Amino acid sequence: MIDLNILRKQPELVRKAVQAKKFTCDVDAIIALDEKRRKIFTSTQEARSRQKAANSEMAGLPKGSPEFLEKIKQMKQLSIEVRKLQKQQQEVGEEWENQLLTIPNIPHESVPEGDDEKDNQVIGAWGDPEEVSPHAVPHYDLPLFQKYVDLAGGGKVTGAGFPFFIGPMARLVRALIRFFLEEAAAAGYEEIIPPLLVNAASATATGQLPDKEGQMYEIPDSGFYLIPTAEVPVTNLYRDAVFEIGDLPKLSVACTPCFRREAGSYGKEVRGLNRVHQFDKVELVKWVLPEGSYDELESLREDSERLLHKLELPYRRLLMCTGEIGFPHAKQYDLEVWSGGQKRWLEVSSCSNFTDFQARRANIRFRGPDGKLHFVHTLNASALALPRTLAAILENNVQDDGRIRLPDALTPFYGEEYLA
């Protein structure tokens, strides 16, 4: 939710943000609606005030007395007027709220202007793509992959994009999850296992609704949505909560399956594990004081990058441009891992600061030193998405003899040096 003060006093900032982010919403119409709403609220309040004053008078009159009956007669007209105004107030209020929900968050000044992915800036890299295995092939062409990841089986049981991981591959996924969770715990994140279905209020608070409705799977007749990321239930756990200053920053980690419709994808983009409809992801979520939120974003990103160091996966760091960052985002980094077999970069993490945008929608506040309530800032990062990380590990570690040697960091979790 946009800060009303900004909308009212600096509408040009909002117009600019909408344009830069490639969203369509009529800011000026919303401002006009805001003024209309205030007028109606004021007249409703005024009428209610008169009604309440009369009620107090009537409380002092003997019931059934002529004055009392006369007063009732007088009050009937006012009562009708109050109802009419309240109805209007409700209608305009709902419309106002719906419209406000269509305004995206304002990008941070450090976010580059841009239309699409070509305008994202590569601002860092680690590792050397040239040094990955000379035997690397696309993961979907590896014999071990074909044997232990059953894409056709998923197609039969559910549909395309719902892979089975079998035997050593299932064990490797589990090893990765455990590795990610242990690393997060060591970095101070508290583990949470959340519900995988959320209601509309939760999806609205984090910004999936109404903007990205088509990207979530909906459960008919229940009003529930399958979560597209753990961010949704985890952030919403503290909906309507008030933190004490000492509780912040609060750090949580959750591993969940994520469900995404991803309509319109095709070709090599979706081959193998490149893009699937259900995948596991370990997600880091932070609730922080507003002042330090951009520093918190850097440390959050480092928490994700550390995993890639330990997995010995070359990656690059992207600063996403205004046209590419999401609806509720103020600033976003993507981490892309080098896929030695496909010779391309695969996004495995997205690290974002939502500033107070989600906190306003979700009403997540803290009591400041001034004793007043303020909105927290929320941030999150993938650490990490499993399928693409797995793909890169498989591709980049093919040995001379064709076997796949796992990174040392995984040995304690997988139990063996080589896959299978």
Added chain:
RNA sequence: GGAAGGGUGGCAGAGUGGUCGAAUGCGCUGGUCUUGAAAACCAGAGUGCCCGAAAGGGUACCGGGGGUUCGAAUCCCCCCCCUUCCGCCA
């Protein structure tokens, strides 16, 4: 899924149609007293929105939504949640 009971301010807990934003107690904040603390006493204190430079004023909020009424925390309807019992179940 069935039955019964319940959801009121930070907590506990009154309030069953009118001056109730709501008694009382605990907790909290400030003050008096005290060398200090405790106790006692006094005072204060919710959140959103609207008007206002501010002081302040107004309004809404008693789980959520609708209804009855001149007037609803209080009466009626629907929904949600909690507790207990029964059924079913990993």
